[in-house]
Amino acid sequence: MQRVYPKARHQVCCVHVSRNISSKVRVKDRAAILDDFKAVYQAKDREEAVNALEHFERKWEKTYPRVIEAVVNNDQMLTFYDFPESIRQSIYSTNLIEAFNKEIKRYVKRKEQFPNEDALERFLVTRFLDYNHKFSMRCHRGFGKAKSELIRMFETLED
Structure with missing residues (x-):
């Protein structure tokens, strides 16, 4: 990484x-x-x-x-x-990631089998796209408040 x-x-x-x-x-x-x-x-x-x-x-x-x-x-x-105080509660844990991983496991288990790896990959990409679409316009708790602070912080990092 x-x-x-x-x-x-x-x-x-x-x-x-x-x-x-x-x-x-x-x-x-x-x-x-x-x-x-x-x-x-x-x-x-x-x-x-x-x-x-x-x-x-x-x-x-x-x-x-x-x-x-x-x-x-x-x-x-x-x-x-x-990071700004308003988002700390959201990022000290991996709950956001784990919830999505649990959802993926549930979908895959329901499907039971895939004929090949390409089918599994297509299925997963579809889930990722659905997730991104679902949350593209949502702002997680605290991030809206911290948006300007985060922008300033990342601009400082780029310098």
Whole structure:
């Protein structure tokens, strides 16, 4: 991705990080550790998020050193704080992508079989075109408000 889009920034899904943490800690600690992690990605700005991450690390590093190391060393976890506040809730998770992937799986399962790869490809392209048409005139929550800020941000990146 970086080779083709060198200025693109990657954001890992904080929901998936939470699930990963949850699967690697004791059941009795799950609620507490996930609440502490939630404070990281629900902070009002990057500074508060970094403070919450430091608190998270100090509190849990002795009990779960490998889990905490993986979370703290993930450089792509706080990328969404570089974007306007109105869209952060939409981009710290991959829910938009996952919903579409789930829809594709449901359509493919209903179809059951394809005579060849070309048929599958045509089917998928049709789904993609329908999706693009459906959402071409819609603005996802927060993006309308952030549109001018995003344009300024991307113009700055081009310079």
